[in-house]
Amino acid sequence: MLDLLVGALVYSNLLALMAVGLSLALITCRVSNFAHGDFAMVGVYAAYTLSVVAGLTPYAWIPAAFAFGGLVSLLAYLLVFEPLRERTDLVTLMVVSMALDMVLRYSLHVYADLMQQWLRVYTRLFMFDDFLVEAAGSRLPGVLPASTAVVAALLASLYVLLYKTRVGVAMRAAIENPGLAEALGVSVERVFALSWFLSGALAATAGVFLPFRIMVSPDTGWSMLLPTFAAVTVGGIGSLGGSVLGAYLIGFSETVLAYQLAQVGISTAYRPLLTFAAIIATLLVYPRGLSGLWSGKGWSLRRRS
Amino acid sequence: MVATSEVLAFAVSLGTLYSIYVILSSSMELVYGELGLPDFAKAAFFAVGAFAAGALSVRLGAALAGIAWEGEFKLRSYYYATLVSAKVAENPLMGLVIFAVPLLVAVPCAVLLGVLASYPALRLREDYLAITLIAFSEIVRVVARNYEPLVGGTFGAGVVDVFAWLRSPWRELAMMLTSALFAFGAWLLLYRLSRSPFGRVLRAVRDDEVAAAAYGVDVARVRAWAMALGSGMAAVAGVLYAFYIGSVNPDDFTVSRTFLVVLMVTVGGRGNPKSPPLGAAVYLALDRALLFAKRFLPVPFDVNYVAYAALGVLLILFVMKKPEGLAPERPLLTVDAEATEGVTSRT
Numbered sequence: 001m002l003d004l005l006v007g008a009l010v011y012s013n014l015l016a017l018m019a020v021g022l023s024l025a026l027i028t029c030r031v032s033n034f035a036h037g038d039f040a041m042v043g044v045y046a047a048y049t050l051s052v053v054a055g056l057t058p059y060a061w062i063p064a065a066f067a068f069g070g071l072v073s074l075l076a077y078l079l080v081f082e083p084l085r086e087r088t089d090l091v092t093l094m095v096v097s098m099a100l101d102m103v104l105r106y107s108l109h110v111y112a113d114l115m116q117q118w119l120r121v122y123t124r125l126f127m128f129d130d131f132l133v134e135a136a137g138s139r140l141p142g143v144l145p146a147s148t149a150v151v152a153a154l155l156a157s158l159y160v161l162l163y164k165t166r167v168g169v170a171m172r173a174a175i176e177n178p179g180l181a182e183a184l185g186v187s188v189e190r191v192f193a194l195s196w197f198l199s200g201a202l203a204a205t206a207g208v209f210l211p212f213r214i215m216v217s218p219d220t221g222w223s224m225l226l227p228t229f230a231a232v233t234v235g236g237i238g239s240l241g242g243s244v245l246g247a248y249l250i251g252f253s254e255t256v257l258a259y260q261l262a263q264v265g266i267s268t269a270y271r272p273l274l275t276f277a278a279i280i281a282t283l284l285v286y287p288r289g290l291s292g293l294w295s296g297k298g299w300s301l302r303r304r305s
Numbered sequence: 306m307v308a309t310s311e312v313l314a315f316a317v318s319l320g321t322l323y324s325i326y327v328i329l330s331s332s333m334e335l336v337y338g339e340l341g342l343p344d345f346a347k348a349a350f351f352a353v354g355a356f357a358a359g360a361l362s363v364r365l366g367a368a369l370a371g372i373a374w375e376g377e378f379k380l381r382s383y384y385y386a387t388l389v390s391a392k393v394a395e396n397p398l399m400g401l402v403i404f405a406v407p408l409l410v411a412v413p414c415a416v417l418l419g420v421l422a423s424y425p426a427l428r429l430r431e432d433y434l435a436i437t438l439i440a441f442s443e444i445v446r447v448v449a450r451n452y453e454p455l456v457g458g459t460f461g462a463g464v465v466d467v468f469a470w471l472r473s474p475w476r477e478l479a480m481m482l483t484s485a486l487f488a489f490g491a492w493l494l495l496y497r498l499s500r501s502p503f504g505r506v507l508r509a510v511r512d513d514e515v516a517a518a519a520y521g522v523d524v525a526r527v528r529a530w531a532m533a534l535g536s537g538m539a540a541v542a543g544v545l546y547a548f549y550i551g552s553v554n555p556d557d558f559t560v561s562r563t564f565l566v567v568l569m570v571t572v573g574g575r576g577n578p579k580s581p582p583l584g585a586a587v588y589l590a591l592d593r594a595l596l597f598a599k600r601f602l603p604v605p606f607d608v609n610y611v612a613y614a615a616l617g618v619l620l621i622l623f624v625m626k627k628p629e630g631l632a633p634e635r636p637l638l639t640v641d642a643e644a645t646e647g648v649t650s651r652t
């Protein structure tokens with residue numbers, strides 16, 4: 001039971017970081033970014049490489065993964081999405097992001113091959129060693145407090161950035177009405193670039209925690225992608241607060257329901273079905289998602305156009 | 306040196322695959338290119354055809370040949386596929402039945418699912434619709450992967466060789482000709498539809514749904530028709546694919562498969578009925594060229610990965626530099642060109 005709770009909480013933490021990142025891409029360039037899962041894997045391989053080469057636990061390399069994932073995402077924005085942003089339709093943007101997913105995922109595969117020969121370590125289906133924490137008479141995996149602390153810190157800083165700084169005001173203005181913000185002297189391109197950097201950086205950070213729970217390979221990013229979409233959709237597309245809420249809702253219900261299914265003898269391999277069904281049901285029945293319940297108030301950014 | 310027969314076998318095999326991709330991309334061009342509906346569940350409709358062949362060919366064959374079935378389907382389907390194929394070698398008619406029945410089951414199923422999938426389009430913005438269809442496509446794959454009685458789950462299912470009554474070079478040739486026949490039929494259907502009033506209605510809905518509705522077009526009905534046709538075509542491709550490969554594996558029908566078909570249509574030229582044969586040719590040429598390169602390039606990683614990454618780069622480059630594709634859509638001439646010329650020269 002405790003195991004179940006730990007699993008659900010860690011999974012939800014990761015989904016929250018991923019979902020907020022995906023939302024940032026959605027509200028700036030309106031891209032349903034299918035390469036978002038790959039940013040997480042960029043973080044995994046960055047932290048893994050550094051911890052093998054320079055020693056130390058992968059936890060220590062989270063800042064490096066954050067920076068590297070953000071850089072890759074920033075490049076994707078500058079090279080691909082910025083030139084296409086105003087020029088093409090939403091589905092084409094999505095198709096382009098699928099192409100980007102192929103480029104990143106298979107580049108990571110090539111990198112994994114090279115890294116295996118270079119460092120003589122497993123580069124597919126590997127896990128990170130975790131430490132254990134004594135708490136309330138039982139031993140908990142260290143990834144639980146670590147991921148919770150990092151998620152809380154990052155989300156709080158994001159909130160401060162968006163709502164208490166000049167850059168944040170510019171960001172929110174550019175997101176809600178790019179044309180008007182541009183007219184008022186905000187460099188929309190620079191603000192969006194910052195959003196994209198954060199989008200990839202948050203995903204890469206989430207990625208570093210992943211191998212503490214499951215075995216990963218370059219394709220793992222894809223299996224994280226649809227749950228992330230589910231979190232964003234259930235939370236209400238375009239709302240950052242909703243995305244966080246959606247992540248915990250999806251994370252907990254997926255873990256708990258899969259457990260319930262196993263109890264009645266249905267294979268847990270059907271677990272993803274819940275997530276997919278959640279996407280379809282939300283979009284068809286109440287497409288505004290959870291944030292539709294409090295829309296317009298509080299921490300809910302959305303583009304008006 | 307490579308023997309001539311080997312080159313021929315390669316060409317025949319490539320021709321079959323090309324035909325299957327022409328059917329798939331024709332169905333994508335109809336729904337996505339002409340109607341503008343992002344049918345990103347294409348892999349699922351393709352899978353419906355393949356699963357029908359995987360689930361039915363061996364069971365039906367065993368029943369027809371009077372072979373008693375023992376053991377679980379997932380463990381024994383390959384074994385019985387060989388037994389049934391041996392029976393088909395003596396009885397061509399049986400091969401025909403085993404080929405026709407999955408086709409007759411798969412196409413109505415896919416048409417029904419396609420009509421169903423066209424309904425969310427009434428409510429959703431196009432990108433959300435695409436995500437909904439992707440989620441649907443993954444549901445189909447995950448169920449097939451875990452529900453073993455269907456096509457054996459991760460074990461996959463064996464498929465009967467319906468041309469077993471022919472000897473080796475002719476057998477593959479028969480498969481290719483059958484596929485080519487279906488491919489030509491599917492493409493001709495697309496071409497004729499595109500040039501017909503129905504095709505103009507499709508593009509009118511794509512360009513401005515509200516305007517089309519104002520002119521009396523029943524948008525929901527048009528979408529349902531196009532999705533029915535497109536999904537049925539994809540199912541035909543799926544049946545052919547299963548018989549061509551000789552087995553069915555649920556993990557063959559991922560979103561990447563859909564992406565490849567979208568790539569063919571985009572590279573070929575969205576909105577032009579010439580795009581499916583063009584795009585499929587570009588894709589296969591690139592894919593095979595990279596496989597050849599693999600033989601001669603001693604690199605310390607798997608060249609297949611580079612091939613996939615290169616396809617991604619190709620699509621991005623096309624969208625950025627040549628969004629209209631190799632064969633751009635021909636604009637509709639609503640007014641006689643000479644008449645407008647006269648007007649402009651006078652003013």
